[in-house]
Amino acid sequence: MSFPRLIQSSDEITNYVLLALLKGCGRLKALRHGKCVHGMILKHGFRSHLPIMTSVLDMYSNCFRLQEARKIFLEIERPDAIVINGMIAAYFRCYRPSDAVGLFYDSPSKDVGTWNSVLSGLVRISNNYEALRFFKQMVCVGEKSDVITLVTVLSACGSLAASCNARQIHGIVVKHGHEKHIPVGNAIIDMYAKVGEIEDAYIYFKNTELKNVITWTSLIVGYGKHGLGIEAIATFQQMVIAGFVPNKVTFVGILSACSHAGLVRQGLEIYRCMTEIYGIEPEMIHYGCVVDLLARYGQLEEAWKFITTMPVQPDSEMWTSFLSSCYFHKNKEFSKIAMEKLLELNPEDAGSYVLLSNVCSWIGDLEGVAKARRWIMNKGIVKTKAQTWIEIDRTVHGFESGGRSHPNYDIIVKYLGDLLERIKAVGYVPNIDIVVQNVDDNLKEEMIRNHSEKLAIGFGLINTKPGTRIVIVKNLRVCSDCHAAIGFISKMEGREIVARDSTRFHRFRDGKCSCREHW
DNA sequence: GTAGGGTTAG
Secondary structure (H helix, E strand, C coil): CCHHHHHHCHHHCCHHHHHHHHHHHHHHCCHHHHHHHHHHHHHCCCCCCHHHHHHHHHHHHHCCCHHHHHHHHHHCCCCCHHHHHHHHHHHHHCCCHHHHHHHHHHCCCCCHHHHHHHHHHHHHCCCHHHHHHHHHHHHHCCCCCCHHHHHHHHHHHHHHCCHHHHHHHHHHHHHHCCCCCHHHHHHHHHHHHHCCCHHHHHHHHHHCCCCCHHHHHHHHHHHHHCCCHHHHHHHHHHHHHCCCCCCHHHHHHHHHHHHHHCCHHHHHHHHHHHHHCCCCCCCHHHHHHHHHHHHHCCCHHHHHHHHHHCCCCCCHHHHHHHHHHHHHCCCHHHHHHHHHHHHHHCCCCHHHHHHHHHHHHHHCCHHHHHHHHHHHHHHCCCCCCCEEEEEECCEEEEEECCCCCCCCHHHHHHHHHHHHHHHHHCCCCCCCCCCCCCCCHHHHHHHHHCCCEEEEECCEEEEECCCCCCCCCCCHHHHHHHCCCCCEEEEEECCEEEEECCCCEEEEECCEEHHHCCC
């Protein structure tokens, strides 16, 4: 039903119609239409209808209109838990966490949803560590969690990349008997993949009978993040055989898996499948994957042809990805074009300024270099620092690139120096930049207790089990090959090292990243 | 049948 018709025929306005309209306006962020519906609500006397007023609040919240949402909230005489939860969500959505938490503690009526609102709000603003602490508090005061709590906590845990927490939360899920809920299972698979335990993600996947398209997609995405392109493709094929229909997210996952594993031919074939067999209209993100797939492996002409024949205009991310491939493959002609396009579109992104400065310096455009540096200075653009976390004895330790703030810094440096001497003594030559972050006494004790050695190298820690052959990759930053700065090494298995950056894992064998295995 | 808080994405 169209708006004009609805407005003219008052006899058709029911609370159900209004609720549906509000939901639609919120989803589409259609503020103007939403205000119109709000007006109708007032005109037709639904002012004291609690579900409707909750939905009005939520509509404004979805449109990021905090003042309007708050006004509605204050006008509601006796707000129940659901209204309060909506207001908490609105505060988080508009980056006002302290107001949200304040409302939580002031609120007289709380239900599990109130706790969940804060929990998911913290995850929304990427404060996953606080989210985990909040969940602990929830457990301590005896508040019972539901499936939504667990899905949210599992997601926080995955983002924190703390595998000890991961197992604990998984344990809680089993204890509460929530494993049968598919989104919970999906969140478990996603979490294990994100904390580096792709085998555990697979084991859970294999053992659960309850699967939907997201279950399969989560595993495929997980394989992609681990550079395991062949496994991602195999899973995709099994998914199709099992009768599940891949959606647009599945294709983003599989295409990026192919791209990061160098499976160009297979990736293009899958892209063809997506459009021709599944009839999925490609979105910018899919086009971006294809451009990346081609350009990353040097097929710059093909990538260029693809870009110029796409039915949509490339966005700045696509130009950044293309430019970084052109730079990597040392193609000046395309680099210049991509750089111009990028400058037209994207004056804000810190990452591209750094790339631009590098490209200018390479092609000898000293003026460009100076300009890029001036922009960085003037705009106060700061490249986001690499961060990582690790959990020791239930405490999550955060690390920041270049951070030297730990009180025991000197002791740690000495400990690592000694350890390196021992490594050299058994015949390995560590040829890497060692940047000690911070390690505390608990960690040191843990090392002694397990007869294991944890090395803080690069941005984080290496964990070696007794008897593991220590292989130092010649240069930890070798993976700038695949356009990624390496974060920390999460595993060493024989001659294989698994390292991660902020988005995915890289497998190195003899100093060569799996991203380049299939060239 | 009416409202809030949750899972997959370069």
